[in-house]
Amino acid sequence: MEIIQDIQAFQQRMLAERQQGKTISFVPTMGFLHQGHLSLLEEGRGRGDLLVLSIFVNPIQFGPNEDFDSYPRALQRDAELAAKTGVDILFAPDAEAMYPPGCATSVQVSGLTENLCGASRPGHFDGVTTVVNKLFNLVQPHVALFGMKDFQQLAVIRKMVADLNMPVKIIGMPIVREADGLAMSSRNTYLSPELRQQGLALIATIRTLCAAAVAGQRDAATLIAQARDFITTQPDARIDYIQICHDETLQDMDTVDEHSVVLLAVRFGETRLIDNHYLLQPEPA
Ligand code: PAF
Numbered sequence: 001m002e003i004i005q006d007i008q009a010f011q012q013r014m015l016a017e018r019q020q021g022k023t024i025s026f027v028p029t030m031g032f033l034h035q036g037h038l039s040l041l042e043e044g045r046g047r048g049d050l051l052v053l054s055i056f057v058n059p060i061q062f063g064p065n066e067d068f069d070s071y072p073r074a075l076q077r078d079a080e081l082a083a084k085t086g087v088d089i090l091f092a093p094d095a096e097a098m099y100p101p102g103c104a105t106s107v108q109v110s111g112l113t114e115n116l117c118g119a120s121r122p123g124h125f126d127g128v129t130t131v132v133n134k135l136f137n138l139v140q141p142h143v144a145l146f147g148m149k150d151f152q153q154l155a156v157i158r159k160m161v162a163d164l165n166m167p168v169k170i171i172g173m174p175i176v177r178e179a180d181g182l183a184m185s186s187r188n189t190y191l192s193p194e195l196r197q198q199g200l201a202l203i204a205t206i207r208t209l210c211a212a213a214v215a216g217q218r219d220a221a222t223l224i225a226q227a228r229d230f231i232t233t234q235p236d237a238r239i240d241y242i243q244i245c246h247d248e249t250l251q252d253m254d255t256v257d258e259h260s261v262v263l264l265a266v267r268f269g270e271t272r273l274i275d276n277h278y279l280l281q282p283e284p285a
Contacts, residue, residue: 001083003090007097011138013089014052018140023048026141026168028132031055031092032072032186033081036176040145041085043173047143053082054091054135056098060106061127072189091138098134106130109156109163112250116152116263117274120240128153129160136168145171149183151263151276155250175275177203177284183275195268198234202264202275205230205242206284209262213279218256220244223279231266240265240272244279256280 004010017024025048027040044051055078062068075092082090106126112118113125136144146154154172161170176184181203182196191199205227217223227242245252247259256279263276277284 001079001087001090003079003092005092005094007093007138010089010091010093014139017050022050024050024052024139024141024143026052026054026135026139026144028054028056028135028144028146030057030071030186031078032074032189033078034176034184034186036147036149036184038081038085039176040147040173041082041087043171044143044145045086047145047171048141050088051086052089052091052139052141053087054093054139056091056093056095056131056135058098058127058131059095060099060130061124063121063123066121067187067190070190072186091135098131107133107160107164109160112152112156112159115250115252116241116243116245117265118152120265125153125156129156132157133160133164136166141168143169143171145173147175148172149175149185149274149276151247151261152250155248175277175284181207181284183273185273187271187273190271191268195236195271198236199266199268199271199273201231201234201237202266202273203284205264206262206275206277210277210279210281210283213256213260220253220256220260223256223262227262227264231264234268236268238267240267242266247278 025044027044029037057071107129108126158170209223224242231237242264244260244262247261253260258280260279261276262279265274
């Protein structure tokens, strides 16, 4: 596996690979790789001749009081895992090179970005779509893979790609969970054992709501009230949102149908966890 940090060298290399007719699979990440990322890489490996991973903790998608400085970073460890998973090229640029002084362009998807995480993290999705756009321009991938844990991010990226006619196929991959059901996230490392235990309220809520919806409870307000009652029994939980939304428009729904996804964002202490599931699909194991 080759590690490239220089943007110009990386772009030239990717152009050369494309000119040779290679099919390029791309997995953009912020590093501190876990099994969720590895599942994207494994799927990507089978979908292209060349598998490219980027690791870049993107400063412009963090708010001023968010965890940019403390976000876990482990490039050496990630590189070893990536090599074992069959990555051909690891791109790890510097923030100064990605955003040199005078950089003045951003990409904004309106409509899908105001609700859910967009409401409590203003500017976050502009940061995501801007960096993903830059990365797509550098990599020129045929296929790019994203996890469904960031359900809203995936919807926003699909919309950007459709609206801007970007020639890349977006693949959404299922959430990977720990044995006890906690959705894998680089941020889980912030949790003390006590808070981690409380964080299992997310998967417990999802299971309860799915069971209720499948049994016939289709009133979204009733399901959300049930979820709130349960989550607030956890002493350190502060709910950011619990919503039932349409999977494509991300608008709130009154009545559950096959498009309904329950999305949750809850802080446990300082750590904000997110999770989601289609209500009428089988409960996560
Ligand atoms: O999901 C992430 O890790 C990031 O938001 C992404 C897509 C790599 C953009 O920085």
